Amino acid sequence: MIRTRFAPSPTGYLHIGGVRTALFNWLYARRHGGRFVLRIDDTDASRNVDEALAPILAGFRWLGIDWDEGPEVGGDYGPYYQSQRGATYSAAVDGLLERGCAYRDYATPEELGEERAAAQEKKERFLYSRRWMAEDDDQAARFETEGRQGVVRLKMPREGSCQFTDLIRGEVEFDWAREQDHVVQRADGSCLYHLASAVDDHEMAISHVIRAEEHLSNTPRHIFIATSLGFELPEYAHLPYVAEPGSKTKLSKRKLDKYLKNAEFARIHEHGRRIAERTGHEIAADTFNPVIVDFYREVGYLPHALLNYLVLLGWSLDDKTEQFTIEEMIEHFSLERINSAPASFDPQKLMAFQDDHMQRLPLETRRELVLPYLRAAGLIGAQLPVQLDPILEAAGDRIKVAGDILDFDDFFVADKDLAYDDDAFEKRLGKPDDAAGILAGFRERLATHEDFRAEALEALMRSFVEEQGIKLGQIIHAVRVAATGKGVGFGMFETLEILGRERVLGRIDQALARLGDT
């Protein structure tokens, strides 16, 4: 049975790199009919775990990455919170002690610091002398009467090497003598991450540990703990890290604000901010950020687009396939085709996937996606406005993310609330001397024209243009600004048809009046 896991710390947000790691674990489990486990690594977090975990679980739910065992769903290998597994870890530490693979150590931090400094002075690599190691209970007791505090350290081998096969990197070898005697249990009895991780992977019967590259160097430690306890080793696969756009620098959780200085991130962020401002979503500096999954959900990206983009960040099927349904991802995913070099996150390419997926959706689906944004922005009430479908039709691929509908708010606002783009107004109506006359002339034609469908309107305008001996550009842009307040938009005649005679005439009058005022 293939069992994989993703083990997030409750940090309050779901990071894009974490999603990719989780996705690969999930796909691998699904590919092989296995189970995907979510385990919460909260060994040191004391406060507000639920609160900090909620956005992470919500993010996975939104993406459709479901877990077979873990928070909210339970499972046979629980509890799935490391904070609740202290007894298991303590027992493992006792086991290590009994087998002589760990020892009680009574060195103070200062004493350790001195040893370390001395080694550095001599330019030698530091290796703890084990001077305050308690050989037996008596010695431990003596140290304790001196007032020393004991921790448990791993008694790492000091010769030979640790060799293992990484499913992505191949054969890997580390000298045991380079490994420190790491602390696995503090004086207060609490246990540290590496111990917890190695023990849980075994206790939860994880068959494949697929995790970030940063853990490759930690693996000998995990292997030592596992083999010392007599555990069968899982398979290991270390994923390359995800880098910043246009760089090989690792994408880090701690530099959120720095990323906004990156031009590509800044543009994506700005686009999102424009939408969030109108929907009233809080633009929190620490979560409204293109390295956090929440950002994409708020703005109206499609989960599938994000997954399709992420699956190709470090993995590929061949030299050409880029579009995958979830089923196809599951069918084709393999560890062998994961790249071992880092991949940088490219928000522009993500947008290309988003655009592509969006345009494939049927109209009904796009309508449902867009409605919440119109409601949140206060542009429509509870009722579905009948003209929404034609608007979406006419908008075509101009709506890339669901929130983009707000760029076309002019269809939804009352005439008197129509906002004018000053530059466009000036260029198309203010500046040309004859603009008002031409617009007024066309208004007269519109007023008496029966057929208000796009085709008929186009014919009307073209004959008007010919008759007046003017260029199409002299009237069409003027009408656009008058009817929508904007200099750009979708097809003019579709726009007029959607607005209808009454609103078009009203808005032209309003624009002419505005023109007279200035």
Add this chain to the structure above:
RNA sequence: GGCGCGUUCGUCUAGGGGUUAGGACGCCGGCCUCUCAAGCCGGUAACACGGGUUCAAAUCCCGUACGCGCUACCA
């Protein structure tokens, strides 16, 4: 500093001894056109560097540079 991992167009990647080094995003140009977007056509652009091995190296080996990680009583 030591150890480990990595390095193909700006970015994601294919290719793993013989290829005009392929595709995608971006970018640039053209066409279309009522603006914008799209679409269509075309173009730009890469094997980090230096040594080997070989008839032949992007591909295998060694070294260098650079990046990242580990070297914590963080995860």
